[in-house]
Amino acid sequence: MTTNQLVTEIRKKNSFLCIGLDVDLNKIPKHLLKEDDPIFAFNKAIIDATNHLCVAYKPNTAFYEAYGIKGWQALEKTINYLNENHPEIYTIADAKRGDIGNTSTMYAKAFFEDLAFDSVTVAPYMGKDSVEPFLAFKNKHTILLALTSNQGAFDFQTKEIEGKEVYKQVLETSKSWKNSEKLMYVVGATKAEYLADIRTIIPDSFLLVPGVGAQGGSLQDVCKFGMNSQIGLLINSSRGIIYASSNEDFAQAAASKAEELQKEMQTILTK
Numbered sequence: 001m002t003t004n005q006l007v008t009e010i011r012k013k014n015s016f017l018c019i020g021l022d023v024d025l026n027k028i029p030k031h032l033l034k035e036d037d038p039i040f041a042f043n044k045a046i047i048d049a050t051n052h053l054c055v056a057y058k059p060n061t062a063f064y065e066a067y068g069i070k071g072w073q074a075l076e077k078t079i080n081y082l083n084e085n086h087p088e089i090y091t092i093a094d095a096k097r098g099d100i101g102n103t104s105t106m107y108a109k110a111f112f113e114d115l116a117f118d119s120v121t122v123a124p125y126m127g128k129d130s131v132e133p134f135l136a137f138k139n140k141h142t143i144l145l146a147l148t149s150n151q152g153a154f155d156f157q158t159k160e161i162e163g164k165e166v167y168k169q170v171l172e173t174s175k176s177w178k179n180s181e182k183l184m185y186v187v188g189a190t191k192a193e194y195l196a197d198i199r200t201i202i203p204d205s206f207l208l209v210p211g212v213g214a215q216g217g218s219l220q221d222v223c224k225f226g227m228n229s230q231i232g233l234l235i236n237s238s239r240g241i242i243y244a245s246s247n248e249d250f251a252q253a254a255a256s257k258a259e260e261l262q263k264e265m266q267t268i269l270t271k
């Protein structure tokens, strides 16, 4: 999907919500455990109940890899279900990959070709030649970790090297890479106070913003400092939506939580 198509969908739905599909078999309703594929059954129910309220889904691959071959098959079924039934929805493989060039190409093939995701999250630590292989794929985005939502972000990302914070160096340097127009960036909602500075470096790029909901980030603050003329934000919530109820009403409860966020977004977009 192109950035323009994503923006069109955001404006149509008055939503820039991304729902995280982080499926933990210890947290899903017990009755689903009797299904052949409980992970996919859970995802399908969540997608069916919430697709009109969001513009993106983000399975974090850790939650699938943890269940071995069955988990990977559930991930494959989930992306195929989305692409076949909701081609208008943007998909993110939250895999946080990145390696030497030929290995990154294989990661990119895995997520863009075998599993037809629109985007994948990538760690910038190994630099240009580890990221450019992802950027070579047509109509796909690479979402680079810039300033993450966790406490550990302060261990390296905000430290200064030669007078400039590492996350700012990631933003600035990555702009010079080949096909950099296909980059988006991860900035945690818990770091909203950094967004004004971040927007001076990358005014036009889309940001994937996790950390609203279970991690306590504020949607209002993120929008105040992070929104641009193309909206430029995908706000992710995973646990806060998908585990709203552990009973048979889980999909409806997820839809209610998603609707609360969508309504807040609508108010922001239409004022």
Ligand SMILES: O=c1ccn([C@@H]2O[C@H](COP(=O)(O)O)[C@@H](O)[C@H]2O)c(=O)[nH]1
Residues within 6 Å of the ligand: 020, 022, 060, 094, 147, 148, 149, 150, 186, 187, 188, 210, 211, 212, 213, 214, 215, 236, 237, 238, 239, 240
């Ligand atoms: O900086 C980051 C980068 C990625 N994540 C991921 O986003 C979701 C957040 O889940 P919640 O349940 O809404 O807290 C999860 O997959 C993280 O691995 C992040 O939180 N922060």
